[in-house]
Amino acid sequence: MKINYSYLKRQFKDADDLWNKLKKFVQTGDFTLGKELKIFEENFAKLIGTEYAVGVNSGTDAIKLPLKYLNLKEGDEVITAANTFVATIGAINELGVKIVFVDCDDTFCMNVDQIEDKINEKTKAIVPVHFTGYMTNMPKLNKISEKYNIPVIEDACQSILGSIDNKKAGTWGLAGAFSLHPLKNINVWSDGGVIVTNDADVYKNMLLLRNHGLKDRDNVEILGYNSRLDTFQAVVGNWLLPDAVNISNKRIKNAHYLDKHLKKIPQIKIPPRPENYRIVYHLYIVFADKRNELLDFCIKNGIEAKVHYPIPIYRQKALSHLKYVKGDFPITDLHAEKIITFPCDQHRTQEELDYIISVVKKFYS
Numbered sequence: 001m002k003i004n005y006s007y008l009k010r011q012f013k014d015a016d017d018l019w020n021k022l023k024k025f026v027q028t029g030d031f032t033l034g035k036e037l038k039i040f041e042e043n044f045a046k047l048i049g050t051e052y053a054v055g056v057n058s059g060t061d062a063i064k065l066p067l068k069y070l071n072l073k074e075g076d077e078v079i080t081a082a083n084t085f086v087a088t089i090g091a092i093n094e095l096g097v098k099i100v101f102v103d104c105d106d107t108f109c110m111n112v113d114q115i116e117d118k119i120n121e122k123t124k125a126i127v128p129v130h131f132t133g134y135m136t137n138m139p140k141l142n143k144i145s146e147k148y149n150i151p152v153i154e155d156a157c158q159s160i161l162g163s164i165d166n167k168k169a170g171t172w173g174l175a176g177a178f179s180l181h182p183l184k185n186i187n188v189w190s191d192g193g194v195i196v197t198n199d200a201d202v203y204k205n206m207l208l209l210r211n212h213g214l215k216d217r218d219n220v221e222i223l224g225y226n227s228r229l230d231t232f233q234a235v236v237g238n239w240l241l242p243d244a245v246n247i248s249n250k251r252i253k254n255a256h257y258l259d260k261h262l263k264k265i266p267q268i269k270i271p272p273r274p275e276n277y278r279i280v281y282h283l284y285i286v287f288a289d290k291r292n293e294l295l296d297f298c299i300k301n302g303i304e305a306k307v308h309y310p311i312p313i314y315r316q317k318a319l320s321h322l323k324y325v326k327g328d329f330p331i332t333d334l335h336a337e338k339i340i341t342f343p344c345d346q347h348r349t350q351e352e353l354d355y356i357i358s359v360v361k362k363f364y365s
C-alpha cells in the first residue's frame with residue numbers, strides 16, 4: 001500500500017461546484033477586497049466566535065500585523081516557543097525585536113511555567129504557538145499576561161477549531177493568527193491567512209495595515225503593507241468553511257483510532273490527551289523508540305511518515321546570532337529525536353489507518 005502525506009488531490013477531486021462559483025466570480029471582476037472577502041471574514045469570525053476577522057495574504061502576516069500594532073521598538077523582546085515552524089520566527093523577526101525562546105512540554109506547546117523567568121522590562125509581547133493542533137496552556141498563560149500586562153498574540157495557524165474548556169484557539173489573546181496554506185486544516189488554493197480579534201481598535205488597525213494604510217482611496221492614514229487576502233481565494237474559503245467542523249471532527253476521530261491501537265505498542269508513547277482540550281491534529285505525532293529506524297521502515301513500506309522537525313528552529317543556522325546551543329531546550333531536543341508524524345487527515349481510509357498500525361507493529365515485533 002502507498003500512503004502519501006498530501007491529500008490535496010483527494011480533497012479537490014470533486015470540486016465542480018467550486019469551479020462554477022469561480023467562473024461566476026471571475027465575471028464580476030471584484031478581485032481586490034470586495035464582497036466575497038467580506039462574506040468570508042464574517043463567516044470566519046462566526047466560526048471562531050470572535051467579533052472580527054481580517055483576511056491577509058498569509059499566516060505569517062497574520063502574526064506580523066498584530067505585532068506591528070503593538071509599536072515594538074528595537075531592543076524590545078518577544079517570547080515564543082523553541083520548537084515552532086519558521087514562519088512564527090520570520091514574522092517576529094520582521095519587527096526588528098529580540099526573539100526569546102522557552103522550551104515546550106509533551107503537548108509540543110510552550111511550557112508556560114518557564115515564561116516568568118524570561119520576562120523583564122523589555123518584554124513587550126508573548127506569542128504562544130498552538131503547535132500540531134494542540135493548545136498552549138492559555139488559562140495559565142493569560143494569568144501571567146495579566147500580571148505583567150504583556151499582550152498575547154496567538155499563533156493558531158495549526159490549531160483552527162482547537163480549544164481548552166470550549167474556548168477556541170485565537171480567542172484568548174489580543175489577536176489570533178490563522179493560516180490558509182494548502183497544507184493547513186482549512187486550506188485555500190494558494191497562500192492566505194486570517195487575523196481574529198474582539199478588539200475594535202486592533203480590527204481597525206488591521207484593516208489599514210493590510211491595505212497600505214489606506215483609509216480610503218485618497219487618504220493614507222499610516223504606512224502599511226500590501227497584505228490583502230486574495231479575493232479569488234476567499235471564494236475557495238467560502239466553499240470550504242461549511243465543512244470546517246467536519247474536517248476537524250474527522251481528523252480527531254482518525255487520531256483517536258490511531259491512539260487506541262498504537263498505545264498498545266510498548267515502544268510507542270502517546271502524548272498527553274487532556275480531557276478539556278480539543279486537539280485538532282494538524283499533525284498526528286507520537287514518541288517512538290528507534291525513531292529513525294521506524295521512519296525508514298515506514299517509508300520502505302509505502303507510508304510517507306515525517307518528522308516535524310528534526311532540527312528545532314532554535315538551533316537553525318539562520319538563528320545562530322541568538323547564540324543558543326543544543327541543550328538549552330532539552331525537551332525540544334529530546335522530541336527532535338523521538339517524534340514521528342503519521343498521515344491522519346480527514347481523507348484517510350480505514351484501510352490506510354489499519355495499514356499504518358500494522359506496519360508499526362511489524363517493525364517492533
Ligand SMILES: *Cc1c(COP(=O)(O)O)cnc(C)c1O
Binds near residue numbers: 059084087192
Ligand atoms: C503555517 C504556519 C504559519 C504561517 O504560515 P504561512 O505559510 O505564512 O501561512 C505560522 N506558524 C505556524 C506554526 C505554522 O505552522
